[in-house]
Amino acid sequence: SQTIHQWPATLVQPVGSPLSLECTVEGTSNPNLYWYRQAAGRGLQLLFYSVGIGQISSEVPQNLSASRPQDRQFILSSKKLLLSDSGFYLCAWTGDNYGYTFGSGTRLTVV
Amino acid sequence: AQSVAQPEDQVNVAEGNPLTVKCTYSVSGNPYLFWYVQYPNRGLQFLLKYITGDNLVKGSYGFEAEFNKSQTSFHLKKPSALVSDSALYFCAVRDRSGGSYIPTFGRGTSLIVHP
Numbered sequence: 001s002q003t004i005h006q007w008p009a010t011l012v013q014p015v016g017s018p019l020s021l022e023c024t025v026e027g028t029s030n031p032n033l034y035w036y037r038q039a040a041g042r043g044l045q046l047l048f049y050s051v052g053i054g055q056i057s058s059e060v061p062q063n064l065s066a067s068r069p070q071d072r073q074f075i076l077s078s079k080k081l082l083l084s085d086s087g088f089y090l091c092a093w094t095g096d097n098y099g100y101t102f103g104s105g106t107r108l109t110v111v
Numbered sequence: 112a113q114s115v116a117q118p119e120d121q122v123n124v125a126e127g128n129p130l131t132v133k134c135t136y137s138v139s140g141n142p143y144l145f146w147y148v149q150y151p152n153r154g155l156q157f158l159l160k161y162i163t164g165d166n167l168v169k170g171s172y173g174f175e176a177e178f179n180k181s182q183t184s185f186h187l188k189k190p191s192a193l194v195s196d197s198a199l200y201f202c203a204v205r206d207r208s209g210g211s212y213i214p215t216f217g218r219g220t221s222l223i224v225h226p
Contacts, residue, residue, distance in 0.1 A: 006154070032212060043218045044201070090154055094212060099145045100203075102154035 002027035006091045006103030013110055019064075019078040021106050023091030026072065031093040033074040034100070035066055038088040050074060086110045113138045113206040117217035124192045125225050132187040132200050132220045134176075140208030144185040146176055149199040149219075158200075161185060172196070192224045 006023045013019060025031050035047040046059045048066035056066050063082050067075045074091060091103040114137045124130045136142055143162055147155040159170025166178040176187045187200060199221050203214040 034213075042199070044216045046213065049213060088152070092155075099143075099157055099160050100147070100155070100214065101157065102147075104154045105152065107152060 002093075002095065002101065004091065004093055004101055004103045006106060008106060009104065010107045011109070013081050013108065015083055015110055016080045019076070019081050019085070019108070021076040021089055021091075021108075023074045023076075023103055024072055025093045028072070028093070028095050030071060031095050033068060034092045034094075035074065035076050036090040036092065038090060038105075044090070048076070081110045083110050113142075113204050113215045115202050115204045115215050115217045117200075117202055117220045119220050120218075121221045121223065123223050123225065126194050127191050130189050130192040130196070130222065130224070132202075132222060134185045134187065134202030134217060136183050136185060136202075136204040138204060138206040140206050142185075143205040143207060143214070144176075144178060145203040145205075145214060146170065146174070146185075146187050147201045147203065148172075149201065151198075155201060158187070192222075194224045194226055197222055197224045 003026045032051050034049045036044045037047055038044050048058055050056050050068045053068055064078050086109050089106045092100040094100055116135045118133055122132055145160045146158040148158050149155045158174050159168050161168050161178045169175045174189050176185050178185055199219045201219050202217040205214040
């Protein structure tokens, strides 16, 4: 069966520090992968998506970047965090079932 | 273009009563429609989807939704609400013919079930 792993679950980072959030998918190949941010426990903002290794599309220009070094690995990064980067980050993938499967999320607090 | 609206920020219902969480959509062609649930500090969990076929879709935890093409709606329903159903619910739509594989999510509806 397919599973998605996202870590860490919570993270507190100082302003100006780097960020690396990792997401991996098991049990499938060539998934479409996505990073979302959810602010204030409500709407989802699509940040990046990837349809294959090294292929990244950015939906919102900002302080973050994404990479896909392997087929089932998707990484969200920042060189210098801002206070406004705080939020709940969700990784997701889609395959043949038309819908999303989400990871458990990372609560990032920038202090 | 595709869009989805969840007109209610919050729905309150008493335990044991039926519940409805509303969703309307707009697509150029025919839609794929989804409902997800989110508990605090967790990822979204898939509840059900409409792809094609029967307009009444049954999903997890006793939830169901009815696809109404004429009203462009996909309301989520449950005959008898539980306190444990209290969560944030998201409707999503994807246009089959639009060429995009990225669903559009509604803003979410907070369901509160009172004991």
